[in-house]
Amino acid sequence: MAHIQLKNISKTFGNHTALTGLNLDIADGEFFVLLGETGAGKTTTLRMVAGLEKPSEGQVFIDGVDVANWGAAERDVALVLQQYSLYPRYTVRENLEFPLKSKIRRIEPDEIKTRVDRVARTLRIEHLLERKTDRLSGGEMQRVSIGRAIVRKPRVFLMDEPLSALDAKLREALRTELKNIQMNLGQTFLFVTHDQIEAMSMGDKVGVLNHGRIVQTGTPYEIYNNPRDTYVASFVGSPPMNLIDGKLVNGRAVMAPLNFELPFAGGAKTSGATDGRPLVFGIRPEDVYLESGAPVEARVHDVENHGVEKILTLRVGDAMLRATVPARTDVEIEQPVRFAWDPDKVVLFDKASGISLRHAG
Numbered sequence: 219m220a221h222i223q224l225k226n227i228s229k230t231f232g233n234h235t236a237l238t239g240l241n242l243d244i245a246d247g248e249f250f251v252l253l254g255e256t257g258a259g260k261t262t263t264l265r266m267v268a269g270l271e272k273p274s275e276g277q278v279f280i281d282g283v284d285v286a287n288w289g290a291a292e293r294d295v296a297l298v299l300q301q302y303s304l305y306p307r308y309t310v311r312e313n314l315e316f317p318l319k320s321k322i323r324r325i326e327p328d329e330i331k332t333r334v335d336r337v338a339r340t341l342r343i344e345h346l347l348e349r350k351t352d353r354l355s356g357g358e359m360q361r362v363s364i365g366r367a368i369v370r371k372p373r374v375f376l377m378d379e380p381l382s383a384l385d386a387k388l389r390e391a392l393r394t395e396l397k398n399i400q401m402n403l404g405q406t407f408l409f410v411t412h413d414q415i416e417a418m419s420m421g422d423k424v425g426v427l428n429h430g431r432i433v434q435t436g437t438p439y440e441i442y443n444n445p446r447d448t449y450v451a452s453f454v455g456s457p458p459m460n461l462i463d464g465k466l467v468n469g470r471a472v473m474a475p476l477n478f479e480l481p482f483a484g485g486a487k488t489s490g491a492t493d494g495r496p497l498v499f500g501i502r503p504e505d506v507y508l509e510s511g512a513p514v515e516a517r518v519h520d521v522e523n524h525g526v527e528k529i530l531t532l533r534v535g536d537a538m539l540r541a542t543v544p545a546r547t548d549v550e551i552e553q554p555v556r557f558a559w560d561p562d563k564v565v566l567f568d569k570a571s572g573i574s575l576r577h578a579g
């Protein structure tokens with residue numbers, strides 16, 4: 219059980235500001251992912267919840283209680299790091315038993331064995347229990363680290379990029395497993411990553427952190443489909459959203475300096491989208507399509523084959539635009555093509571502030 223709240227947290231190191239006015243509300247049992255680029259303040263935020271760092275301003279609440287004066291041990295959180303820290307000369311079983319053997323806990327040996335065996339089964343490391351941990355692969359070691367966190371049943375799990383040192387395949391497998399474990403345990407996870415795919419695939423909620431500020435919090439669906447600003451729009455999604463400068467004129471989107479026009483009927487028109495206002499038009503690559511009679515001509519600049527789909531880079535004048543098309547689409551580099559977009563999927567941003575018109579005001 220744990221409901222975590224961070225209220226108006228700021229953190230400075232000397233004259234460097236790592237976090238500014240940070241507010242987070244993580245519901246009990248939620249898988250919350252904090253997503254941000256390197257240096258955004260992710261680890262600092264985790265350390266603050268863990269009690270390893272004190273905020274310069276603001277408060278941390280666990281289940282409604284201000285924990286300012288609680289040390290790390292009293293907060294009863296488990297921290298899993300990118301670099302696994304196992305005891306190398308001990309076996310996997312000994313590593314898993316270790317957190318249960320502290321004098322204060324006084325857990326019976328039978329109970330310790332039951333818990334270790336159960337965790338080993340969950341993480342599929344039963345066959346490794348008697349092996350020394352320096353004889354394990356990276357993925358196995360990371361499972362043991364996660365096991366060490368789970369075995370002692372903490373109130374909160376804090377995970378600092380635990381999968382980023384693993385190869386792509388293993389990362390994907392552990393992503394699914396970790397998500398399943400969290401659902402089975404029903405416990406609160408605060409998971410930190412710079413990998414947007416990880417964030418979108420695992421999180422019940424995602425908080426996007428940019429230079430120490432939360433830019434947007436929402437479900438992966440909200441973050442993807444309704445990004446608050448051009449930063450979120452270009453950070454989330456692979457390839458990212460196309461962002462094109464232009465303005466609206468009589469129901470058409472007129473792009474400049476990219477010189478083309480596309481129809482822009484009622485659907486996505488938001489209040490504030492007045493004719494002539496400098497805007498940025500955001501369109502996801504999957505909402506750009508090729509069609510022989512479509513309004514705009516472009517050249518195929520690049521083709522990336524991804525199996526089920528192709529990612530095309532289209533060139534209009536000097537500018538580039540990405541389009542995701544079915545793999546069967548037959549195109550060659552430098553071939554002229556015509557494209558259009560799905561106007562209902564366009565997101566409008568104010569050119570000056572970068573904020574989506576749907577989020578403004």
Ligand SMILES: Nc1ncnc2c1ncn2[C@@H]1O[C@H](COP(=O)(O)OP(=O)(O)OP(=O)(O)O)[C@@H](O)[C@H]1O
Nearest residue numbers: 231234236254255256257258259260261262263412
């Ligand atoms: N103890 C410290 N002393 C001084 N500056 C620090 C300290 N800890 C963190 N910082 C600075 O605060 C900022 C945020 O650091 P933090 O480690 O939280 O980033 P991060 O989002 O975890 O980045 P990464 O993805 O690289 O791990 C960085 O600019 C970092 O240099």
Ligand SMILES: [Mg+2]
Nearest residue numbers: 260261262378
């Ligand atoms: Mg970090």
